[in-house]
Amino acid sequence: MDPGNHSLVTEFILAGLTEQPQLQLLFFFLFLGIYVVTVVGNLGMITLIGLSSHLHTPMYYFLINLSFIDFCHSTVITPKMLVSFVTEKNIISYTECMTQLYFFIIFIIAEGYMLAVMAFDRYVAICNPLLYNVIMSYHICFRLTVGVYILGFIGSTIHTGFMLRVFFCKNKMVNHYFCDLFPLLELSCSSTYINKLLVLVLSAFNIVIPSLTILASYIFILSSILQIHSIEGRSKAFSTCSSHISAVAVFSGSATFTYLQPSSVSSMDQGKVSSVFYTCIVPMLNPLIYSLHNKDVKLALKKFWRLKNVYE
Template sequence: MDGRNQTSTYEFLLVGLSEWPKQQLLLFVLFLGMYLVTVVGNLFIILAIGSDVHLHTPMYLFLANLSFSDIGFISTVIPKMLDNIGSGSKLISYGGCLTQLYFFGLFADLDNFLLAVMALDRYMAISYPLQYTMTMNYQRCVLLVAGSWLVTTFHALVHTLLVTRLSFCGPSIIPHFFCDLVPLLKLACSSTYVNDLMLILVAGTLLIGPFVCILMSYFYIALAILRIDSPKGKQKAFSNCTSHLSVVSLFYSTAIGVYLCPPSSSSGGKDRFFSVMYTVVTPMLNPFIYSLRNRDMKEALGKLLRRKTL
């Protein structure tokens, strides 16, 4: 009982992005601006999709959920980081760390699943256009979104609950700007065998599975595009995938840089750079990618802005 009470009052020290006092103000202004741009941009995407009946289609239903997930993703990390910079204290409580760990895992996994669902949607639209409306009906789309939420919620909860059984007795320094699972496990002074096993078996399957689904979808999409005789038809089919393909490339290239590149003693700065790209820059760029490269989305955003102005 005493050990549990001691753990519940434990605090961690987040190193952050920089230890130089002169850089703190610059970091605060920079990340506050990026956070506001991300939240406002994704909110506009959600409002535009909800207010325009022409966008009540499977692709935009998935996009609205992706935008909501991106807001939650960046809100899990940045507000606490800004609070630490503003207050000058880099401490985070044990409960706060577990809360951040849970929601970070939830929204990161949800992004992963939603990108796979969107790839499947593009595959059905291009490879089977005549059966698309029947196959991707409203009930099936809701089921895909609800299933993504259910699986990722359970997955994040399992990892968080497994961390609660660990003991932390120092040092309490996390060489990161948020509570990520891997650096947190390295601080435990009790056995992390079950946590590591679950990380390899479950997390590996849930993370690699959607990525393989995306690769297979685009393989068959490429075959379907090559079978189209008209150059205009090929261009139109490919343009339907460019926004999603850009987001997928950005998301997985930075995620691989964070979790799959072999660590080294001198890679702390590189790891934090990739983490910033993964947790902050990617959610910020998603609204721009989908709005600037999508004519329907640009028209819906224009209508929404004119309506708000009037």
């Protein structure tokens, strides 16, 4: 379709999470609280691990990166969403919209692969404990982490690059609380077949590959745990994996529901609800899950508070 026959869209209006006025203020304080907990939890986790020498291991190196990804992921989305609760029209410029989309995709892809890397780390720790320090050396951990971010940048560059080629009609109302792929494609005047195909193919790749890695890791982990004869040994092995399994279940479930359905089948309103989980709830829950279920983190917290009380 010829762009010359249509006006150029320079800004969008984000519809927000709800259109019911009586819920706006309630949602504002609810998600403000969630964001504050997310920021404090993830930055606190990064600081705690950085200051605790006994946590300077591959597992917690990856956890620092997961916390960083969650903090960035939430910060890309939540502040703009909060604006929609207190303004009549939540306007976002075309440039800001594409920027938000770009960084959102980077961090959602990176989170999936980081969870896969953490599953591999647990597999090595439980199934090959004697070779753990050799296999999970600093250089290997660094390369795995860099690989996670590179995959995020590649996926985001492809999606955003093709989105920049889409021509938008006069309708500027995005039926979402942030600039996501399917809601933006609904406003297109030009063909979006390639874009939607890319969403399905790349989303499948970026969900299936980490999921298969996690599944394979836990099959081997479960097999090794079942060979442990002592109840205490099994319990300790399970405890090292429980936090990670909880984080994977919530993130993968909500992301799969949103991106592996054709847009004609998946309701945009349902998409809003499911996306709340991986944009707001998961980044808040991860530091809570890893701190409440992890004895090493609890010990580090106790030491931190003791030192704080001594200096006070």
